[in-house]
Amino acid sequence: MARIPQSFIDELMSRIDIVDVIDARVPLKKAGHEYKACCPFHNEKTPSFTVSQNKQFYHCFGCQANGTAIGFLMEYEHLTFPESVEELARSAGMTVPYEGTRAGDKPRQTSREADDLYALMQQADDYYRQQLREHTGRQQAVDYLKGRGLSGRIAAEFGIGYAPPGWDNLLKKLGSSAERQKQLVTTGMLIEKDDGKRYDRFRHRIMFPIRDRRGRTIAFGGRVLSDEDQPKYLNSPETPLFHKGRELYGLYEARQVLRQIPRLLVVEGYMDVVSLAQFDIRYAVATLGTATTADHLQQLFKVTSEVVFCFDGDRAGREAAWRAMENALPVMREGRQIRFLFLPEGEDPDTLVRQVGKAEFEQQVARAASFSDYLFNRLSAQNDTASIDGRANLVEQARPLLAQLPPGVYRQMMISQLAQLARIDEHRIETALSQTKPPRQRGEAGERQPDRAGERSRQPQHRRGGGQDRQPFSPVRRALARLLHNPALAPEAGDPQRLAQLEIPGIDLLVTVLETLRHHPNLTTSAVIERWRDTEYARHLEKLAAWQPEIDDEASLKHEFTAAIESLDRLRLEARYDMLMTKSNHGNLTPEEKVEIRQLSSQLFH
Incomplete structure (x- = not known):
């Protein structure tokens, strides 16, 4: 399956601004160093939803929703991970690269090709709606809808249209060139016979546009006007835009009406x-x-x-x-x-x-x-x-x-x-x-x-429940919280591999984050979090990224971070000293280890 390179995610995180992404969907107000709004993920009267421009991270103190710009689009617009990346890349003027395929995977369309197909489907949608308003034979369709008790408002909201009788109405309207006709075949709007001739798939039917999570028309369902005609319902075939096993009719419309479902x-x-x-x-x-x-x-x-x-x-x-x-x-x-x-x-x-x-x-x-x-x-x-x-x-x-x-x-x-x-x-x-x-x-x-x-659906970015961890007590959590607040602190830790020998919870994650920032010193907080998406550590990093210092200045943050690293160094020395003392009780120390245990004793107890 095609994959999005991690290097592209890193660059994307450095080029987009989460404030712009969220403000376009949920109006934000400046509040000190951050931005605030009423949380879009739960009902509240007092704003508890904050957006940090420095971290490129959002957090709600009420429902504990948090995440990056990618995670916000996944949660707010119910997009998959690749769709969120594509949306952010488009806003930043970037093209998403995909690398690697597996046997049996269909070639992925380029962003431009997909955009052309979406635009064509929207034109078909507009055409069918226009026919319901203007076609000379529209009255039978209108009478049918009224007979089913539908109002004009509901019909318009769901974009209901009409495909008039005839074999080539849509072909003549939208198939102005061979390339356009080929695209209409690709989207399932035209059927191509073995001899190369093409004709409209939908004829003399009430048309229901099928929309994806972003409201784009990706397919149609057509219903006959008389129950005597067959088949009663006709759906678009599988296309590059439409996979019937993944889509749900009416979900987009429900989300437009109900923020909380x-x-x-x-x-x-x-x-x-x-x-x-x-x-x-x-x-x-x-x-x-x-x-x-x-x-x-x-x-x-x-x-x-x-x-x-x-x-x-x-x-x-x-x-x-x-x-x-x-x-x-x-x-x-x-x-x-x-x-x-x-x-x-x-x-x-x-x-x-x-x-x-x-x-x-x-x-x-x-x-x-x-x-x-x-x-x-x-x-x-x-x-x-x-x-x-x-x-x-x-x-x-x-x-x-x-x-x-x-x-x-x-x-x-x-x-x-x-x-x-x-x-x-x-x-x-x-x-x-x-x-x-x-x-x-x-x-x-x-x-x-x-x-x-890769190209898949992702789990919602935030986890509800629990309070914010404002005081991470263990030195590992203290170090990670400060590091996520300011990734530029990483060099202050020195060589992180010396800490890898510690056997305490979270040390592997801290060492790996430090190593990552050592090799990629320009990563933002959001880029660091995205590197651990879909791992067992994602939840912990998101929670720690929500931490805020009581005094937010560079010197204090640096002091707290180095103090946490020094605490880990002491634990490392204590563990080594305990091991040598145990070995000494059995009289098995080498001359070098005897020197080392004296040095450790001096460091730890004097």
């Missing part, structure tokens, strides 16, 4: 999303003609902590629910909720909300079955839990499912619930799970593992 309701169709919005239920999204994938779930949990799947109550709906549950297992953990809502047979969200209204519909959503209840009720219904054989079979069926849950409190609670149902000790189930190899996840997301600084 307490839950997301996953439904099956475009009209379900739009109709619910008409009833002021603005948190519905839809998968695009495919089962819910691991990538979908990652996208959902970037935005909210609660996901409710809404399915028809028929056999097909229940099978779809079970597939969604299986795909959700690897991402389920404490702090996340997944629930399942089954509608009466023959109903869908569109029809039901019209019958019962917003209040009753939302009550049904609130009563949806929890993830654990759905899983265990489904398995219990298949087994006679009153018999030993039935309970044994229950455990056997649950074992490969629970084995996919990530370690943590949630997994342990699921094990406890299974143990109660099966009437056996939890330890026996844990032993059985330890011997179970979880199945490899399949589906639209594939089986590719993320690369360092």
Whole structure:
């Protein structure tokens, strides 16, 4: 998979200004050496969100959100790491280089090529909307939308348009050259036959633009005007811009209306999303003609902590629910909720909300079955839990499912619930799970593992909860906090390798950061943090970077940093002295070690 070179990330961090990046999205006010605003990640009346121009780092004292400019775009605009880098690079007039590919990877398009395709898709979007307003045959489309109860406001908000009848309307409008027609084929807007002839993919359909997290039109869904025509729904094919296993219809629109999204309701169709919005239920999204994938779930949990799947109550709906549950297992953990809502047979969200209204519909959503209840009720219904054989079979069926849950409190609670149902000790189930190899996840997301600084979705940059660590007590944490406040202090530590022999928590990280700054003395705080993204140390560095000195002057900071290094040096000498004393008790010191122990004694105790 293509990777973004670390050297480019370093340069990007030195050329962009986080104040400009955030101020363009959240207006900032100068406050001393820093900038402040009300936090965009939680509701507050008094500003606790600070942005440090010196560190190129943001921190909220309320919810503990923090990170770099890259992390801010990932969290605020829900972009992936490469998308955030591309956005910042574009603003800085830089082109993102990609290096290395793996067998089977598709060649990555250049930024210019992608921009051309996005622009073309926007022109198609504009064209379809114009046809809904002006085409001579538009009335049938307008009548259909009105018959479904949609207002002009909602139709405009979702960008609904109309593809008129005919084989080459879009081709004539946008395909002015062979190159443009080729691009229209690439984006799936035209179909190319074996003989080279091309024609419009969408004809005589209501058009629903599919937008990515940044609001760019990347694909379309088209619905026929008469249920007698087939296929009822037609989606864009997979293209360089559109991967149906990763995108969710309506997510962009939900984020535009709701800054805080307490839950997301996953439904099956475009009209379900739009109709619910008409009833002021603005948190519905839809998968695009495919089962819910691991990538979908990652996208959902970037935005909210609660996901409710809404399915028809028929056999097909229940099978779809079970597939969604299986795909959700690897991402389920404490702090996340997944629930399942089954509608009466023959109903869908569109029809039901019209019958019962917003209040009753939302009550049904609130009563949806929890993830654990759905899983265990489904398995219990298949087994006679009153018999030993039935309970044994229950455990056997649950074992490969629970084995996919990530370690943590949630997994342990699921094990406890299974143990109660099966009437056996939890330890026996844990032993059985330890011997179970979880199945490899399949589906639209594939089986590719993320690369360092590569083309993948990243976890949200901040972690909520806990207070700011204003007084890191250990010398390692004191040194790191001062170093992150001012990376130029690194030379004051001397050769960091002498500290590597210490066996205390965090020393490896401190030594590595010092070595990095030794070889790259111009790195900013944000560049240092980005080098440890996706490692076990990222959380600790982010937390320490939020530290602020009581007296912020160069001399005091330098004194505190060197004092912390001196404390580590003393620990190093004490450890060496203790080792030599232990060896001396056995009479095994060499002449050189005898001299060394006298020198250490003089240094430490005189």
